[in-house]
Amino acid sequence: MGERTDLVKRDKTHPETTRRIPKVRPLVDIYECDNEILLHADMPGVKKEDIAIDIDNGKLHLSGVRGIKAEGAANWVEFGDVEYVRSFSVPQTIDLEKINAELKDGVLRLHLPKSEAAKPRQIEIKAA
Amino acid sequence: MMFGNWKDIDRMFGTLDLLNSRMDRVMNEFNKTLGYDPNWTVTDSVPRTNLYDKGEHFEILAEVPGFSKEDLNVKIQGNYLEVSGTRKIDAPEGYCCLxxxxxxxxxxxxxxxxxxxxxxxxxxxxxxGFLTMRLPKTEASKPKQITIS
Structure with a gap:
């Protein structure tokens, strides 16, 4: 019997939740230049205070919750409350202190500046 | 005897269950990466909308991330509504796209x-990133209270 319990073991470790919001991956564009990496994420309806950006151990975790105030009889509903979740690996060369983000028209713009040491440098050749 | 050992059969089904749930998980991950989840594709070419009937008026809510009010056009005629928009590509100058x-x-x-x-x-x-429209109904289509005589 010992083997059997091992085989049918399932993940039942999740704590009880009263209401589950679906998790969605926001669409992102990522740009890079010599000075920084820039990330644009579509997060319609998410308010500034409902966005959490965590960086831990080289992982950037982006999360934004949106709630819709729905009143009246719905004729059709194509979207609802969601949590936008996405994780990225951040290279070592990013200066974590200087990361900043702005939110406009439901698009999150995250600036990840590169540290001085990681920026490309032009080496001057000295005449002998 | 073929089915002599019920424990073995039980164990076999247990394994199948496990395989099933593992496959589900794998497929879920797969769908997520490609954005195939039917309920939550954001790759639609048109924004998703909700329409609520609030008695005196309708309310339409549409997801339009990155569109400012200059980028959107709304046309209405009778009960026909048309929403169109063009989003400026916000790729900054001098950046390469990853x-x-x-x-x-x-x-x-x-x-x-x-x-x-x-x-x-x-x-x-x-x-x-939400477009909210309040569309008042015409007098003829408003709900009416009928008093019973």
């Missing part, structure tokens, strides 16, 4: 509303 998913920049979507609306009193606003 990933592009937010491709859609132009859309047009039309609706037939459940009843006529008073186009003169329609209000629309854009906030946080």
């Amino acid at each position: 990933r592009t998913e937010r491709g859609t920049t132009t859309f047009l979507r039309s609706f037939t509303l459940p009843s006529d609306v008073d186009s003169a009193r329609v209000e629309a606003m854009v906030e946080n």
